[in-house]
Amino acid sequence: MYTQSLNEKTPKSDASDETSPEGIKFQQKIDADLKIEPYDFMPEGYRKTLQRQISQHAHSEIVGALPEGNWVSRAPTLKRKAALLAKIQDESGHALYLYSAAETLGISREEYTDQLLYGTAKYSSIFNYPALTWADMGTIGWLVDGAAIMNQIPLCRCSYGPYSRAMVRVCKEESFHQRQGYDIINILCNGTEAQFEMAQESLNRFWWPALMMFGPADKTSTHTDKSTKWKIKRFSNDTLRQRFVNATVTQAHFLGLKIPDADLKYNEETENWDFGEMNWDEFFNVVKGNGKCNKERLNVRVKAYEDGAWVREACNEWAAKQAAKNNKLAAE
Numbered sequence: 001m002y003t004q005s006l007n008e009k010t011p012k013s014d015a016s017d018e019t020s021p022e023g024i025k026f027q028q029k030i031d032a033d034l035k036i037e038p039y040d041f042m043p044e045g046y047r048k049t050l051q052r053q054i055s056q057h058a059h060s061e062i063v064g065a066l067p068e069g070n071w072v073s074r075a076p077t078l079k080r081k082a083a084l085l086a087k088i089q090d091e092s093g094h095a096l097y098l099y100s101a102a103e104t105l106g107i108s109r110e111e112y113t114d115q116l117l118y119g120t121a122k123y124s125s126i127f128n129y130p131a132l133t134w135a136d137m138g139t140i141g142w143l144v145d146g147a148a149i150m151n152q153i154p155l156c157r158c159s160y161g162p163y164s165r166a167m168v169r170v171c172k173e174e175s176f177h178q179r180q181g182y183d184i185i186n187i188l189c190n191g192t193e194a195q196f197e198m199a200q201e202s203l204n205r206f207w208w209p210a211l212m213m214f215g216p217a218d219k220t221s222t223h224t225d226k227s228t229k230w231k232i233k234r235f236s237n238d239t240l241r242q243r244f245v246n247a248t249v250t251q252a253h254f255l256g257l258k259i260p261d262a263d264l265k266y267n268e269e270t271e272n273w274d275f276g277e278m279n280w281d282e283f284f285n286v287v288k289g290n291g292k293c294n295k296e297r298l299n300v301r302v303k304a305y306e307d308g309a310w311v312r313e314a315c316n317e318w319a320a321k322q323a324a325k326n327n328k329l330a331a332e
């Protein structure tokens with residue numbers, strides 16, 4: 001989509017450039033709600049923040065398909081199998097748009113992949129939890145894609161053009177994913193007692209990890225201030241988390257499910273659902289790589305990448321042969 005941007009060197013700038021005349025103009029553009037495009041001037045901090053966030057987002061889409069891939073062969077009906085396959089395909093597509101948008105910032109997709117597989121790049125904490133039952137496919141769609149939509153709709157208005165445009169399509173597809181998840185849970189909740197219990201047990205395991213997707217509390221978030229100033233972030237982590245809780249509690253109650261939080265209480269004054277304290281030790285532990293599935297998820301990706309090396313080599317050989325043939329024809 002944007003790979004032509006790699007053909008020429010993207011303009012770079014030094015670290016102090018936020019206060020330079022170009023840096024001041026850049027901020028004025030952001031303040032006026034104009035988009036920043038790949039060849040425009042941008043401070044190095046802005047570029048780095050976007051490289052980090054967009055690539056983390058792309059990695060999340062790829063790793064996010066792994067818990068679902070596990071359930072394709074075990075989906076209960078052909079309809080469910082087809083929907084799950086379509087969802088996984090959509091997620092691979094999201095990763096492609098996002099890697100393409102990230103490439104416009106001067107790092108190639110291969111380098112981003114390297115950072116994930118052999119470096120310290122992150123992906124969303126939520127995908128380090130196992131999908132143990134069929135109900136988890138419903139909960140993941142309902143809560144994980146639901147949280148993703150809450151976080152990503154504002155990204156459609158992000159100041160960086162390629163990222164904001166990629167997010168428009170991503171959000172439309174996430175909306176379908178959220179509905180298919182809610183539909184699975186709805187059917188289970190209206191089924192047998194055992195099916196209802198399966199849905200409740202799944203909600204019990206995924207509720208808090210879904211809230212953690214929004215990132216650390218505002219007071220400990222390291223990037224929010226700068227990202228808000230640059231209009232990469234439109235709302236803080238806590239604001240979006242609260243909106244998600246407000247929307248989801250009502251849905252859970254409609255289904256007859258109980259949110260696993262003894263402190264959950266409607267606050268008439270703020271018109272929000274107040275909720276209990278998050279287990280931040282668990283969050284940071286997962287982010288550091290020590291969650292239930294971190295090692296397994298990464299190992300699967302490394303194996304897939306290394307097993308596919310011969311395909312990449314064959315494609316490069318073929319492309320080189322074609323180029324040589326075309327050059328020879330052109331010279332005749």
Ligand code: BYC
Pocket residue numbers: 052053056057058060061062064065091122123124125126144145148151152212213214215216220221222223224227233237287
């Ligand atoms: N997991 O300063 P903060 C999806 C890291 S949905 C892991 O608040 P920021 C999907 C953060 O990177 C999921 N790490 O950061 C859905 C930073 O560490 P570094 C993907 C996390 O960036 C269904 C540190 O904590 N969505 O793809 O301002 C199926 C401090 O945090 C997490 C996106 O990526 C976390 N949950 O705000 C398939 C959306 N939270 O980098 C796929 C785009 C925080 O300094 N991203 N950290 O070492 C964002 O909106 C923001 O990056 C976040 C974090 C709100 C996630």
